[in-house]
Amino acid sequence: MDDMEARLRQIGQHHFRARFRLRGRDRAVVDLRGIATVRRHAADLIERRLAPAEPRNDGRQTPYRGHPVFVAQHATATCCRTCLSRWHGIPAGRALDETEKTYVVDAICRWIGWQYAPHQPPP
Structure with missing residues (x-):
């Protein structure tokens, strides 16, 4: 188990984070588009919504549904700069490198992959 997996499993045990699952339309997007396309979407969304030093509407910029990346962001505590700082040790107040x-x-993408691997429980 690497550091990221250990951290994601710890995050996944938090009562709020543990509720998230990839279902319905969000799962269908991954089925239809594939993980490579979802990865590109994730990179674009992170660049626009999370990477700036002071993201617009920080703390409220990530919807709870509408795209598998949004669900995964909440499940992995990568939804806002406060969560990135608290759970991942990435400080707020400066742009992400x-x-x-x-x-x-x-x-x-690791969390999304776990949603497809029944033998590996998500964090």
């Missing part, structure tokens, strides 16, 4: 953006996208 490329390594941090890649980390966030990897966390989101």
Whole structure:
């Protein structure tokens, strides 16, 4: 188990985060578009909504449904800069660097992958 997996499993035990599952239309998007396309969507959404030093509507910028990335962001505590700081140790108040953006996208896509692997419970 690597550091990210351990952290995501810990986050997944939190009562709020544990409620999230990929269902219905959100799951259908992954089925229809594929994980590679969803990864590109995640990178674009993170770049626009989370990466700036002071994101617009920080703390309220991530919807709870409408795209699998949004659901995964809440499940992995990558939904706002406060959660990134609290759960992942990525400080707020400065723009995310490329390594941090890649980390966030990897966390989101790993969680989505866990939703498709019945032998591996999601965090």
